[in-house]
Structure formats: C-alpha cells, structure tokens
C-alpha cells in the first residue's frame with residue numbers, strides 16, 4: 001500500500017474535498033496515514049481566505065520538503081508533493097516556482113484528475129498543473145461510493161459564489177455558483193445512509209442559492225428527509241439574500257432539519273455593509289432573523305463577523321456590537337479584516353491599523369463568548385435528543401451532538417454510537433454540554 005497524507009486547511013468544503021481526493025486515490029493503492037514523514041504522496045488542501053491561512057501553507061511546505069529529502073536519502077522511494085485547494089487555484093504555477101519541491105498543483109475543481117496529474121508530474125516537471133473551473137466534470141468523474149468513517153458526513157451540493165463581497169477571494173478561487181443535480185445528491189445521501197450515516201451537512205459556499213432542483217434548497221432538503229436512516233440534516237453556509245420563504249417554512253415543519261443556522265452578517269453598520277457589497281442592511285437582517293425565529297422559535301443562530309473593514313469607525317463597530325446584542329448568537333466566528341490582493345476592498349481608503357482591529361476583535365469576542373456560554377448554560381435541566389458520534393476519550397464515555405450542534409459528553413456504552421438518545425443536560429460549559437442518559441439502556 002502507498003501511504004497518502006492529506007492536510008486540510010480552511011472550511012468544511014475542503015474537508016469534503018479531502019475525503020473525495022482519498023476516494024479518487026484509493027483505487028490506485030493509496031491508503032491514508034496521519035504522519036507525513038515517509039509518505040508517498042503528501043497533499044496540502046489549502047485555504048486562501050485570509051493572508052495567514054495562505055502563509056501557513058508555505059511554511060508547512062518548507063517542512064515537507066525536508067521530509068521529501070530524507071525519504072530520498074533513505075532510498076525509500078519518491079515523495080510526491082501536491083498542493084490542492086484555493087491557494088492552488090489562486091497562485092497556480094507560482095507555488096512551484098516559490099517551492100520547487102512541489103510536484104503538482106490542483107485546483108478545487110480539478111482533483112478528479114489527480115491520478116493523471118501524478119503520472120504526468122513524474123514524466124515532466126511543470127505538467128502537473130490543473131486549475132480549470134468545471135465542477136460538473138469533477139462530480140461526474142468522482143467515484144460514486146464514498147469511504148465513510150463515522151455517523152455524520154459532509155455532502156457538497158453547491159459550489160462557487162456570484163456575490164462578490166468586496167473583501168472576499170472566493171468568487172475568484174471557487175468560480176461561479178453551480179448546483180449539483182438533485183438526483184446525484186440523493187444517490188450519494190442514500191449511499192451514506194446505507195453505511196450508517198445518520199446526519200448530513202449539506203455544503204456550499206452559498207448553499208441556500210442551491211438551484212439544482214425545482215424549489216431550490218427547501219425542496220432538496222424535503223427529499224433528503226425521506227431517505228431511510230437519515231435523521232438529521234444541516235446546511236452551511238447561507239447568505240441572507242437567498243434565505244427564501246420556502247426554506248424558512250422548512251425550518252418550521254421538518255423535524256429532520258436541525259434547529260441551527262449559520263447566517264453570516266459580517267457587520268452591523270449599513271455604511272460598512274454597503275461598502276462590503278452585502279446587499280442587505282442591519283435592519284433587513286434582523287427582520288429576517290425574526291421571521292426564521294417565528295417559524296422555529298428555538299433555532300440557534302450562528303454567524304461570521306469581520307472587524308476592521310476599511311473605513312470602519314468606532315461607531316460602525318458599535319453597530320456590530322448592537323446587532324450581536326439584539327440577535328443573541330449561540331455561536332460565532334469573528335475575524336480581523338485581511339487585505340486580499342485583487343479584491344476591491346484591498347484598494348479602498350481607510351485601511352484600519354492592526355492594534356485597532358485587535359482591540360475590536362477582543363471586545364466582539366468577549367460579547368460573543370458570553371452569549372455562547374449563556375446559551376449552553378440555558379440547556380441545563382433539559383432533555384435533548386443527542387446523536388452519539390463516538391466513544392469519548394475515557395473508557396465508558398461517549399461524545400455526541402445536540403440538535404443545536406453543541407458537543408455533548410456523557411457516560412454510556414459504546415454500542416450507542418450511531419443512535420439518537422434522550423440525554424438530560426446537567427451542565428452547560430463555554431463550548432460544550434455534559435449530560436446523562438435518561439434511562440439505562442439495555443445492550444442491543
């Protein structure tokens with residue numbers, strides 16, 4: 001068996017892509033290893049969204065290069081180094097120039113060509129570059145069956161973005177919005193369910209812009225809810241603009257659709273939202289959240305924020321804090337604005353000093369942290385249906401997820417993995433819950 005090491009950076013779409021790369025390479029005799037030392041093929045599946053993420057790739061490549069040299073010195077064969085993902089898409093051949101130990105570069109729409117690229121890279125340096133935009137061709141070429149480990153899985157249903165937020169590289173690295181045909185998604189979902197998957201998270205850069213079936217994402221979710229064995233459905237990431245009535249209604253009446261929604265707003269000031277080209281105001285976002293909560297009152301809201309976008313004054317930042325206070329989030333991700341080459345915002349006047357961004361990020365995180373903790377603490381005393389995902393770190397301990405995506409720790413027998421069981425929540429912590437089984441269950 002040849003040893004394959006894949007390191008994944010960035011978003012869940014990359015996690016899905018990494019799994020699919022392993023599926024493509026398995027028939028060629030590659031098996032996964034979790035140590036890059038001595039591996040026959042090392043794939044870095046990269047992220048371009050912020051400068052830090054991109055820089056990490058180059059420092060990692062420095063280390064991998066030394067491993068490649070050690071393997072060659074030991075007479076243990078050749079290590080092939082591949083750079084995949086969004087840095088590959090954005091920087092292409094530049095990567096091979098900057099780090100000559102790299103054998104091939106493959107964009108997010110081209111990794112079905114990995115076997116061919118590996119062969120070509122060994123024939124002639126410089127031929128191992130593929131960065132076309134054709135998600136359709138890629139999905140057609142991917143093996144139908146997936147290797148599954150666990151009871152939850154990601155399932156990509158949509159790729160790309162046409163929104164062109166002025167800070168974001170995604171429309172350039174992932175291309176235009178494209179939806180997978182519903183039939184292919186249903187086939188993949190049935191296949192996952194047959195292998196024991198109980199929960200799928202539908203992925204897309206703009207997942208609620210999905211239009212691969214009449215009726216959009218709401219219709220797709222309704223079809224998926226009928227798949228035998230699939231009990232829980234989630235989707236991410238959504239744009240407020242594409243949150244239509246049908247999808248809101250689905251949250252109200254589909255028990256399989258979990259009460260958790262990641263709906264990034266990015267900022268709370270209308271001036272900044274306009275400069276970001278977000279196409280919504282703080283007010284329209286708040287009204288949208290109200291409509292979603294009217295349909296599903298217990299829904300846990302999650303969000304992304306950027307602090308320090310060019311031109312952000314203290315009072316604009318204060319508007320972000322006000323919006324957070326008004327919505328009350330169960331979880332959130334916040335980032336300092338990162339100036340990305342080629343994006344409109346990178347050329348805007350009023351770039352914000354690092355110290356100001358640091359200070360704002362700290363204040364925002366403090367507020368979001370309080371909200372998350374309060375949300376978790378509020379679960380204490382409730383009985384929640386928990387999907388048991390895996391044995392815990394200690395013997396006799398289990399790890400699962402609440403409907404609100406909170407990790408739950410409890411004691412119980414291993415055979416409960418894959419089941420949804422009632423759990424009484426005892427304590428809510430900052431990032432997780434502790435609970436106990438409601439009744440002692442007999443071994444299956």
Ligand code: 5AD
Nearest residue numbers: 167168264304305335336337338340
């Ligand atoms: N700087 C900081 N954060 C960014 N994001 C996207 N582009 C940038 C950038 N240039 C954040 C947004 C998005 C999340 C995935 O990453 O909040 O929702």
Ligand code: SF4
Nearest residue numbers: 161163164165168170
């Ligand atoms: Fe980037 Fe905006 Fe598209 Fe999200 S909606 S991927 S932030 S351009």
